[in-house]
Amino acid sequence: MKKASVLVITLSALMVFLAGVYPPTETGIQSSRKIDPLKHYWSDLDGFFNRQAEATLDLVEKVLLRFPPALPEPLERRMVLLMVDGVLHDVAAPRRSAVQEFFHSRMEYALEEMATTRVKEGAVIWKLYNHGFVVRTSSVTIGFDLVRGYSSREDGFPISDHLAEQIVRHCDVLFISHRHRDHADEFVAQSFIDSGKPVVAPLEVWAGTPIHEQITHLKLEMHKKQPLPVQNGGRLLEVVLYPGHQGEDIPNNVPLIFSPEGLSFAQTGDQSNTDDFAWIDDVGKHHEVDLLLPNCWTTDISRMIRGFDPKLVITGHENELGHSVDHREPFWLTYDRLQESDAPFLLMTWGEAFHYRPNAPRVSE
Ligand SMILES: [Zn+2]
Numbered sequence: 001m002k003k004a005s006v007l008v009i010t011l012s013a014l015m016v017f018l019a020g021v022y023p024p025t026e027t028g029i030q031s032s033r034k035i036d037p038l039k040h041y042w043s044d045l046d047g048f049f050n051r052q053a054e055a056t057l058d059l060v061e062k063v064l065l066r067f068p069p070a071l072p073e074p075l076e077r078r079m080v081l082l083m084v085d086g087v088l089h090d091v092a093a094p095r096r097s098a099v100q101e102f103f104h105s106r107m108e109y110a111l112e113e114m115a116t117t118r119v120k121e122g123a124v125i126w127k128l129y130n131h132g133f134v135v136r137t138s139s140v141t142i143g144f145d146l147v148r149g150y151s152s153r154e155d156g157f158p159i160s161d162h163l164a165e166q167i168v169r170h171c172d173v174l175f176i177s178h179r180h181r182d183h184a185d186e187f188v189a190q191s192f193i194d195s196g197k198p199v200v201a202p203l204e205v206w207a208g209t210p211i212h213e214q215i216t217h218l219k220l221e222m223h224k225k226q227p228l229p230v231q232n233g234g235r236l237l238e239v240v241l242y243p244g245h246q247g248e249d250i251p252n253n254v255p256l257i258f259s260p261e262g263l264s265f266a267q268t269g270d271q272s273n274t275d276d277f278a279w280i281d282d283v284g285k286h287h288e289v290d291l292l293l294p295n296c297w298t299t300d301i302s303r304m305i306r307g308f309d310p311k312l313v314i315t316g317h318e319n320e321l322g323h324s325v326d327h328r329e330p331f332w333l334t335y336d337r338l339q340e341s342d343a344p345f346l347l348m349t350w351g352e353a354f355h356y357r358p359n360a361p362r363v364s365e
């Protein structure tokens with residue numbers, strides 16, 4: 001009860017602060033929901049936490065639009081991401097209707113942007129659920145660990161099959177890091193395959209099932225580029241596929257992908273193995289890395305960043321609701337871990353996007 005009270009007071013204080021900065025009458029930040037002003041929640045803890053999640057996320061959504069991902073990061077963004085942590089670190093978060101609505105609306109927002117965004121320079125990066133990213137350059141769109149959200153173990157939480165299929169339509173290729181269902185979703189993979197788009201995954205993913213022979217299994221070769229045709233052979237990616245691991249022995253692909261424009265992107269899946277620093281420490285000596293998309297809870301994120309030496313880090317795997325609260329990985333913990341980061345970094349929540357321009361001045365934050 002004591003912890004809950006502290007959370008309530010903290011969130012209330014943040015909301016009062018934001019309301020003061022952006023008076024509702026001038027900004028339209030007031031909720032469009034019909035709210036009963038006479039309602040109270042005495043003896044209705046569940047109703048209380050539902051309404052608190054709703055009030056918080058309504059405000060979060062509006063403030064995120066006002067302060068999109070940027071370098072240097074505005075303080076308001078950090079505050080809003082910590083408000084998201086507060087809501088999502090409730091044990092019951094995945095079943096709260098406000099959380100489900102927030103997730104779905106953020107994903108629909110991303111889809112709308114994907115449908116209309118043409119990239120002239122650099123890359124646009126969308127962050128989706130958990131460690132899912134879509135990265136688009138002027139010629140290709142690459143998906144990483146795209147899932148609907150069934151790892152949350154709550155039926156109302158995942159996005160619809162239709163929404164997932166629409167996202168697939170806007171991608172050319174899918175890279176799956178490893179077998180766990182917060183990273184690998186067979187429905188999504190099959191949608192790529194049915195559209196004639198390659199799905200690259202480790203050998204053990206869906207082994208022994210019909211989809212397995214349709215998966216592309218590239219060689220695990222350190223620092224060596226391999227060709228991967230996409231768009232029915234219309235474009236060629238070059239891929240270095242590093243042999244990563246989650247823990248001792250779960251194979252975890254870590255691809256470093258070079259776009260036709262020469263931009264390079266790496267996503268690490270659930271990389272968490274000390275022996276693998278044998279190659280992680282050297283990636284930046286062999287290749288220039290534009291963007292690193294690491295799991296926020298990897299073994300030693302500062303050492304990983306030093307190894308890849310990327311121009312920008314955007315972390316993933318925060319707030320995976322299928323994990324127990326202590327392993328949901330809040331944004332505040334990512335900020336703690338990135339104190340020693342040698343590269344600029346950005347934190348983003350579901351459905352947000354950032355336009356990476358390699359020639360923009362490098363900002364240390
Ligand atoms: Zn995993």
Ligand SMILES: [Zn+2]
Nearest residue numbers: 180182183270
């Ligand atoms: Zn994971």
